[in-house]
Amino acid sequence: MSNSPVARPAPSKHRLAALMLLVIYPFVTAILYVLMPLTEGWPIWARTLVLAPVMVSSIVYGIAPTLHRHLGWFILRQPRPARIRA
Numbered sequence: 001m002s003n004s005p006v007a008r009p010a011p012s013k014h015r016l017a018a019l020m021l022l023v024i025y026p027f028v029t030a031i032l033y034v035l036m037p038l039t040e041g042w043p044i045w046a047r048t049l050v051l052a053p054v055m056v057s058s059i060v061y062g063i064a065p066t067l068h069r070h071l072g073w074f075i076l077r078q079p080r081p082a083r084i085r086a
Contacts, residue, residue: 008076009076009077009078011075011076011077012075012076012077015074015075015077016067016075019067019071019074019075020059020063020064020067023063023067024055024059024063027055027058027063028051028055031051031054031055032051035047035050035051
């Protein structure tokens with residue numbers, strides 16, 4: 001009887017970075033298409049001041065948890081789990 005913890009694979013930062021790029025790039029682009037006409041004539045720092053909180057909260061509360069929930073197996077370098085069909 002051993003009390004050693006179960007070894008978990010180390011997450012792949014390269015895989016996580018690639019997934020984040022694939023999701024966040026189009027999201028940032030879409031937000032910029034909406035934001036640019038609304039902030040025409042604003043200095044870049046002011047546009048960034050509006051964009052940054054939207055992006056950070058979207059990543060922390062939406063994008064990252066969703067990626068981990070649906071693609072955590074890929075980030076952790078594990079085989080894809082079998083789908084349960086109802």
